[in-house]
Structure formats: structure tokens, C-alpha cells
Amino acid sequence: MCPGYEFSYDSLNLEIFGRKPENMLIGNSLNCYAGFSTNESVRFNSSSGGLITQILIFALEKGIIDGALVIKMNKDKPLEPEPFIARTKEEIIEAAQSKYCPVPANVAVKQIIDSNPNEKFAVVGLPCHINGIRKAQQINKKLKNNIVFCLGILCNHTPNFLATDLFLQRYNVKKEDIIKIDYRGNGWPGFMRIETTKSTLKISLGKYWWFIGSHFFYPKSCLTCSDGFCELSDASFGDAWLPEYSHDNKGTSVVVTRTEKMSQLLCDMKNELELIKIDDNRITQSQMGMLYFKKKSLNARLKFISNSSKSQEVLNPDLIDYILSIYVCFTVLISSNPIIRKMLAKVPLRVMWLYKLPYSIIVNSINSKNMWKKN
Template structure:
């Protein structure tokens, strides 16, 4: 994609959205200002930018550099860059020592424990992270967490659209040291934006992410609720996971009834069928731009993850020297219990992410052929990963992406 010609300000944002490449991160709203671009729920059930008035040329240029629907790029491939898993310092499996954080978190409470450690050690004044909206039990909002109770409130996966970067200006205006927790695409955009707003280099202490399989439309949640036997209008509280590992999808209605189903049924048969198109050509489901990444350290069964309920366990990757320092100190201070594991174990715990990295080069090419453009992915090791895939399977996958790109609503 290229920057639109003069006089077409705002066209770039609209083009990213109409082509189906928008991740819904909200960076464009913070860059241009909410009076110029605002994030709203689309008819498809995803958060998308709405251009209220033409942004300035400067704002458009920054958006063109930051937007993960246009570009995802490592400046260079550094030593220790794994073909599938990206930059790595250390690989561990473990869990929060705080029993409540471990249970309420989706995968052993790794992110919650690290966030709480950063707060309690005064390394940060707050953690900017997504939590359930205070006005809509199905919606997400950015939460400024300043205590363990705040972190606990945000614990657990939220398989619905979120735009944490739409409030980035509010976060930076606080002028306090903070940690950010977001999706891999959110963190990638945050890193790019740091080149344009030096306040990030001053105040951002740590960027934390998680392995992501994609963002479902809110319509996926609505379908799940109907399958459970209730409706969005009747729900007063809802969680996708947690309160166990992997935990149940659970809805509580206004009249006090509880409806629930297991993770394999909620994610595996409903929610993952509603992913936005950009997620299907995502080059970074593993948070390569973060300092620290956590994920489910699934136990294997017949080559596949075993979703039997048990005590939560987190896969913990430190990607930078800073990330490794923080993880090591969190272990030393007793916030986390963890042990080193071989890099090869990641593939057994997260086989989906291996396949995803192997096929994304072909998927991006197919999307470009079908829609005339595609995001630029640079220094992500995609060709190397593609060469490790089975050629017939990769070709079949690319053809499927081409058909979807032609047929799916954008």
C-alpha cells in the first residue's frame, strides 16, 4: 500500500479498513485525534476507524508508518532470532505464586503476576491493559491498573475486539512510568509510534504481550451466548476463560442464572469461526515486539494440546534483555515459580502458532493477488519459516486464503 495523493487525506485509513487489513488497534485515533478519527463497532462486529474529518498530512504520514495493517517490521534480525518464535532470551514454564491470580488468569497467571510485581516493586506507576467494560459485560476497555485488585479485575482472556491504543494520548499525558499489555499487533504499533513520540521512550518501562490466535467479531460472542441458551440482552456478567485452566466460558444473566461451556467448545467451535481477515494473514501471533510474552503452556496429548482442567501453567518468553531482567527478578522476589525449558518445547505447547508462521508468507501473497494489496512484513523470517512447511499443504492453504479473500466481506 502507498500513501494517498495530496487532497485525499483520510483515504489511507479507509483503504486499510475496506481491504480488511485493519487490526482494530486504535493507533490511528491517537495519532490523528479523536475529533478526527474515532473507533466504532462496524456492522461486521469489529472495531474500525471512522474518519470524521481529513487528518493532517503529518498525522497521515505517522499513521502510514505505525499502522500494523500496513506494515509490521523488525529493523533488523538480531542474534538469537528464532525462525518461528522471533527474538528470544530465555524460555520458561511456570505460574503465578499468588493462587488467586493463577486461577483467575487464563494460563497460569503469568502476565498478571508480572504486572503485579511491576506495581508492587514500584518499577511502574500503572499498567495499561484491557479489562471488561464497566458499562457493557461483553465489551472491552482500556484499564489503568494501579493495584493488585485492578490487575485481578483484568485477569483472563477477552476474546472480543479491543482498541487499547485509541487512548494512548491519555496514557502518555499521565507522565508516569508504565507497563503496557496488549495483543501482538498492538505492541508492534506501539513500538513504531515510539519513533514519533519520545514520551514513550521516557515513560514506557515494559511491553508485555501474549500469543494470539486472532480477534473474533463480537458477533461470535453473541452466537456463543445463543448456543448457551441466553442472549446478549440478558447477560450481566460474562467471561471467556479463567477461574481455572483453561476455564469455562460463563454467562450470568440478570435473573441470576448461569450458563457455561468448556474452552474447546467455546473457542474451538464458535469464536474462532469469526476471526477478522487480517488475523488470518498475521505474521506475528507470538508477540515478537514485546519484552515479555506469556501463553498457555499446554500439556500435549496425541500431538495436540490437552484441554483437561488442571492447575494453570504459563509459557513465559523473555524477548529482550529488559524482559529477562524483569522475569528473573519476578522469580527471585517470589511472584512467579518457573523453570527453564528447551525452545523445542514451545512447538509442543503451541502447535497452532508453528503452522501459522509457516503459512503466512503464502497467505499474504494470496491476499495480495485477491485484493490488489497486502501489508508489508519485513525481517520476520517468513520465507525461512515457509521453507519448513510441507509444500502441498502450504499451497492448499494459500489457495484457501485466496478464495476467502475474494469471498469474505472486507
């Protein structure tokens, strides 16, 4: 079922939404919103606006679902993500926030397959998770009938485990001392919070993202992915990286709904959610860096790495995209070298920042001119 081996976006779009993708950047859509949960605590303790957590709680309380496939960090092994079926409000809240490490969401799918025939579920996942679920639904009736909706998470890439390991080393945190790790939460854009037997560290997203977001920690499969908006989910959720929300320290999400049942569910949540309709252009504007990576420079990267059969329409790359792709592929390639890994644990964050700076400046300038989007 792994979507990394073979995947047809057109046929799955036809099967799920009855039409091929209308918008090459975000896929099929019905409505776009920006908003947040009206529950201050849910909003503050989630990744952005707390919408995913709030929708799951509502669906559970209204009997729309009996459980949701979500991810928490394992209590005994706090650095390991644990996919599970949350069946209570408390469990859904416990699973809130983004986990910036590889997550084997498929291990909990078996619990849905083995569940009572009348039970209904929601699934939360990254594009690669949801695409795998969609393929599995094609051959497994229980998954098709019993999963009532899939909530997708916008995704640029998932950092590998090395990112967290080296980050802990640089802060002199021993893995065995860790009691709990939160990658997001505590308002927006939030903090990484590392609770150890000795102390609690709180590191702002801005600070650790230069490290964890560095191309040194990109899994190879993320280099071949063209789906940043989780285009086969019933609704997709991301951070509202827009100027009008940049001073909001509580958190706002952007949402794309793709199915009537999801649009209706959001309408029914008038008391639980604060949502405003926005243009799909504003949604793409909030994700220009990610869209450049997925839709504009993908084919340039694929010239340098082998790829399996995935068919999704993307834009043709220009010379500058090839140059930037050489930088990205070279960085991913050398990151597997043990000497480079040792160096990464030691180099000052400023050096890491400087290494990525030319790439960021060029991509920002390409995006600010909006040239590729107009083509």
C-alpha cells in the same frame, strides 16, 4: 502507527534488541520458561498461569511502574472490551483473563501520553498492539521513555465480534440480559462464564473453541499476520499446550524473555512465581498449530489476499499449504455473507466441528511429523 499498513521487523528488532531476530519462529529470546503464579487465586482466575497479572502486581508494588495498560470488559456494556490504565492491584486483577474479541488498546495510549512526566507504565497486548506501540515509540519520546516494559500475548488470531454474538444466540442468551462475561478463568484451560439477569452459564473452553476458533470468525487482517509470539515485546506469554501440563487444571504458562531487565525482573520474583527453564524447542512444540498458521502457510494465504508492506522472514509454502489456504480464505470470504451468518447461528456445533475437522487433521499430521520445522 497501525502495523497492518507497514512494518519492518528487522529494523525494529535492531532498534529494540540490538540484533535481528535469531529464531525465525519465536524471534529474539534470552530465556524460555514454563510456570505460574504462586498466588493460587491469581493463578486460578487468570487465563493460564497468571504470570502477566502477577508480574504487573509485583512491578506496581515495587514502584517499577505506576500503572499498566490492560483490558477489562466494560461494566455498563459487558460485551465491550475497555482498555484502561490500571493503577491498583485490584484493577490489575480485574483485567486478568484473555478477551477473545477485538480490542482497541490504542485508545488508552493517550492516557500515557497525557500522564505526569515521571510516571512509568507497562503495556500488555497482542502482537498487533505491541507492534503499534513500538512504532509509536519511534516518534513519541514520552512513550519511549515512560513505557518501561511491554508484556506480549501469544496470538493465533482474534475472533471478531460475530463469534461472540452467534455463540450467545445459540445458547439463547439475550445481549441485554448479560451482566458479565468472562472468556477464560476458573482454572485451566478454563471456562467461558456468562452471567445474566436470569442465570449463569459455564461453558468449557474445549466446547466453545470449536466455534470461536472457527475460520468463519477470523478478521481478514489476522490472515496476513506473521507474528504469533509478539516478537517485539520484552517478554511473551502463552498457554503451556504441552503433554506434561495437559492434566494440570490450575494453569501453567510458557514465557519467552527478550530483554535483560525482564529476565532480571523474573529472577527477583522468586517468591511470587514458580518457574522452570525450558528449551526453546519445547516452547515452539507448545504452539505448533499457531506457528504453522503464522510461519508456514502465511505466504500461501497471501497469494489469495492483498497485503500491505510487512517484512518478516517466513517459510516457503508447499502444495498442501496452498490447498489449506484456499479453505481458510474461502471460509473467511463467505463468512461476510448474511445468509451464511444466519446459518452459522443455527448449525449444530457438531457440523461446525466437522467442517473444520479435515483442516485440523491435516495440520496436526503435518505438525506431528515436524517436517516443516526441520527445513
